[in-house]
Amino acid sequence: MLEKLMEITKNHHELFKYSIPLIASENVTSYAVRRFYLSDFGHRYAEGWIGKRFYQGCKYMDELEAFAVELTKKLFGCEHANVQPISGVTANLAAFFALTNPGDTIISVSVPDGGHISHDRFSAAGVRGLKVEHYPFDVDNMNIDVDATKRKVEKMDEKPKVFVLGASLFLFPHPVKELVEVAHEVGARVMYDGSHVLGLIAGKEFQDPIKEGADVVTASTHKTFPGPQRAVIMCKKELAKKIDHGVFPGVVSNHHIHSLAGYAMACIEMLEFGRDYARQIVRNAKALAEELYNLGYNVLCPHLEFTKSHQVAVDVSDFGGGDYVAKKLESCGIILNKNLLPWDDVKNADNPSGIRIGVQEVTRLGMKEDEMREIARFIDMALKDKKPIKDIKNEIKEFKSNFLTVKYTFEECPAYEFPKVV
Template identity: 60%
Template sequence: MKPGLIVLGASVFLFPHPVKEIAEVAAEIGARVVYDASHVLGLIAGKQFQDPVKEGADVVTASTHKTFFGPQRAIVLCRAGLSGKIDYAVMPCAVSNHHLNTLAGYAVACMEMLEFGEAYAKQVVRNAKRLAERLHELGMKVVGEAEGFTESHQVVIDVGDGEKAAKILEKSGIFTNRCLLPWSGGRPAGIRIGVQEVTRLGMKEGEMEHIAELIANALQDKDVREKVAELTMSFKTIRYEFEEDPAYGYWRQA
C-alpha cells in the first residue's frame, strides 16, 4: 500500500529535510507532504533555513514559541484547496478554544519577525556554528562534524551519558536537554543545546566561545556557577524587538 501522507518532523533538527526530493516522490504516488516547522519557524521566517512551501510541502505546521518570537500557540499553513478540511479537523475535531489571551502577543511577535527576523535568524545560525566549533576545538564530540555541525539553532554533543551531563550542567546553571542519538540504542547519549534564547538576549560569537568553555569545564567537574551567573547577569535585555513605540504603531503603518 502506498502512503497518502508523508510527515517530516524533528526535535533534533540540525540540517534541512530533503523536502524537494520527497515532494517529487509524493507527487508520483499521489501523497501529500506535511512539514513540521515547530523548531525552525523563526529561522524560516528570517530566511535562513529551507523554505518548505517553495520546496513542495503541502502543509506546514508549527509552534510559535521556539525560534519564532511568540507566545505558546500554533499555526497551520496549507495550499489553497486544503484549508476547508484542515479548518474542520482543527475545530470541531481537535480544538475547542483558540486562546485569545495570547493572540495580541502573537501578532506583535509576527511584526517583530517582519522587522528583525532576518538579522535575528542570521545571528542564531552564526552563534550555533561558533558554539559547535568551539566545543569541537575543546575536544568534545559534536555531532555532524562532516557537515559543518549545524545549519540551525541547535548543537548536539555526544557525551556518552546525556542524562548525567544534563544534570551536571543544570547544577552549573546551564540548561540543556538530553537526547537520543541514532547510534545510542535507546539511551540518551547526547545533549541538545539551542542558542535562540541567548541570541535574543544579544549574545554573539564571543559569548558562544565563553559558553563552550563553561560547558567543557563543567563537564570536567569544575565549578563554573559564578561565571555562568556573571554572564547571564550581563545579558538581561531582550533584543530584536520594538523598543519605544510599541508594535501597534508598526501595525498602523502596515
Template identity: 50%
Template sequence: MSALEDALKVKELVKKHTEWFRDSLPMIASENLISPMAMELLISDLHNRYAEGLPGKRYYQGNIYVDQIEEITTELAKKLFNVEYADVRPISGTNANQAVLFALTKPGDIITGPPLQGGAHISSAPFGAVGMRGLHKIEYPFDVEEMNIDVDLTAKLIKIVKPKLALFGMSVFLFPAPLKELQDAFQETGTTVWYDGAHVLGLIAGGEFQDPLREGAHVMSGSTHKTLPGPQRGLIVANPPGDEEKRAKFWKKIQRGVFPGVISNHHLHHMAALAVSLAEHIEFGKQYAQQIVKNAKALAQELYELGFKVLGEKNGFTKSHTILVDVVAQGGGRRVAEDLEKANIICNYNLLPYDDPKKPRNPSGIRLGVQELTRLGMKESEMKEVANFIKRVAMDKEDPTKVKEDVKEFKKEFNKIHYCFNEGAEAYKFFENLF
C-alpha cells in the same frame, strides 16, 4: 498549609523560578523569550473569553474585537510565510499536528516519518498523536554521518509503501529535510507532504534553513515559541496543490481539522500576543534568524575544538539553532545535563541516532539550542565563553556550583531583549513588577 498558604507558596516558587532563569543560560532548543509588548497582551481580558469557529461565524457573542484581532493575526501569518492560507488557532505545535492528522488521514492509513532516535517528535510516535489517530507509521532510514534521513533509501521506501501522508521535521533538526530530492517519489505515489516546522519556523520565516512550501511540502505546522519567539501556541500554513477549487477544498479540511476537530476555544490572549510576535518577526526576523545560525555554528565549532564529539561534523555541525553532542566520554547525557543544570546551564539529555529508543532516560547525548541566548544579544564571541563554561563542567569536572557563580556574573550583561519593538528592554523587568 491553608489554601491561601499554598497559593502564596506557588507565587514564591514562580518568583524563584524567574530569578533562576534570569541568572542562567537557557539552552533548551524549544524555548524562547516573548517580547515585552506581546507579554502585556497575555494578561489582558482576552484571557477570560471564548471564541469558537472563525471570524464572522462564531457560536458566541462578544467577539467583535476578537474577530478583528484574528483577521489581523491570520494576515500577518500569511505575509510572514508568504502563503495563501494560514490558521492561527492551534494552541500548541502538538495541537496543530493533531489538526493536520485529523484533516488529512483516516484510521488505518500509512504515514511515513523520521525515527524517534533520529530526532522525531513524540507527536509522530505510535504512542503519540499518530498512534491516537490509528495510523501505521513507517520510519525513514537515517544516515548518522549526514545527520539526516537517507535520501535514496527514503525515496525507495516511499515508492514501496505509498503513504497517504509523508511527514518531515524533527525536534533535533540540524539540517534541512531533502524535500526537493524526494519530489519524484511523491509525484509517483500522489503522497501529501507535511512539514512539521515546530523548531525552525522562525528560521524559515527569516529566510534561513529551507523554504518547505516552495520545496514540495503542501502544508506546514509548527509551534510559535521556539525559533519564532512568540507566545506558547501553534499555527498551520499551506500552499495546497491543484486548481483553485482543489486548494480551497484542501484548506477547508485543515480548518475543520482545527475546529471542531481538535480545539474548542483557542486562547485569545495568546492569539493577540502572537499577532505582535509575527509583526516583530516581519520586521526583525531576518537579522535574528541569521544570527541564530551563526551562533549555533560558532558554538559547535568551539565545542569541537575543545574536544567534544559534536555530531554532523561532515556538514558543518548544523544549519539551524540546534547542536547535538555525544557526551558518553563525559559520563553520558543525563549526568552531563544534570551537572550543567547545577551550573545554571539549562539543556536536555537527548537520544542519539545510535541509541536504543526504548531507553530514553539514559541516552548518549545532549541537545543545545542558541535561539534564546541570541535573543538576549549574544554573538559568536559569547558562544566561545558558553562553550568554555560547558567544558569546565562536563570535561574538567569542576564543581558546578563554582561555575554557576561565573555564569551568573556573565549573564548580567545579557538580560536585555532584542529583535523586537522594545529593542533593548530589560527582559525580566516585567516579572519584577509582578512580585
C-alpha cells in the same frame, strides 16, 4: 498560600535570570508580546470560525484573528493559514485529521533519528489510528536518505498517505523537493513540521518548505519563533477547508485569544527584525559547535560545519551520557536537555548518548559568537571538573548579568523580571 505561589514564581524567574538557557524548544518573549496576555481577550471565547462564532461579543476577536492570518501570509508567503491551534502537537493532530483516515500509513523520522514524538504511533499519529513507517536515515549526515526512501516506498504494499518532514533534533534542512516528488508519485501529501525552525524560516535562514512544495506546514510559535506558546498551520488553498475542519471542531474549541494577540505581535517583530535575528542564531550555533569541537567534544557533523539551524548535537557518552551531563550542567547554571541519537536504543531514553543545545534564547538576549565560545568553555570547565561547581556557577551568574535584556524588538525590555500588574 499567596506567599507560597509568589515564592515559587519568583524563584523560577531567578533561576533563569542567572542561568544560561539552552533548551532548543524555548524562547523568551518581549514585553510587547507579553502585554497582550493581560488583556480582556484572555477572558473570552471565540469558538468557531471568523464571522461564524457560536457566541456573541466576538467582533474584535474576529478582527484579531483575521489580522493574525494576514500577518502569517505576509511573513511566510502561504496561500492559507489557520492560527487557532494552541500547541504544536494540536496542530499536527489537526493535520492528521485533515489528511488521513484511521488505518492509513504515514512515513516519518524515527524518534532516535530526531523525529518528534507526535509523528509516531505512541503519540498524535497513534491517537489518529495511523500506522507509522520510518524513513531510512543517513546517520553521517543526520538527514533522510532520499534514494533509500524511494526504494522503500516502491516496495511497500500500502503506500503512505502522508510524508511527514521536520524533526525535534533538526540540524539541517530536509530534502523537501526530492520527497515531494516521491510522495506525489504515490498520491501522498507532504506535511512539514517546522516547529523548531519557524523563526529561521521567517528570517530566510533555513529552507522555505512552502516554496519547496510542502502541502501543509505545521509549527509551534515559541522556539526559534519568539512568540507565545501556541501554533499555526499553513497549507495550499485546495486543502484550506479540510485543515480548518481538522482544527475546529476537530481538536480545538476556544483557542486562547490572548496568546493569539501575542502571536500577532511576534509576527510584527519578525517582519521587522527576523532576518537579523535568524542570521545571528545560525552564526551562534556554528560558533558554539566549533568551539566545543575544538575543545575535544564529539559534536555531530563536523564535515557539514555542524549545523544549519539553532541546534547543536553532542555525543557525551564519554562523560556519563546525556542524563548525567544535563544534570551536572544544570547544577552549574547551564540548562539544556538530554537527547537520543540515532545509535541509541529507545529503551535507553532515560540516559541517551546525546545532549541537544539551542542558542535562540541566548541570541535574543544579545549574545554573539564570542559569548558562544565563552559558553563552550563553561561547559568544558563543568564536564572536565576544571573548577568546583560553586565557582563555575558564580562565574556564569556574573557572565549572564550582562545579558538580561530582550533584543530584536521595538522596545528592549528585561527578560526575566516578574512583572507587576498595576
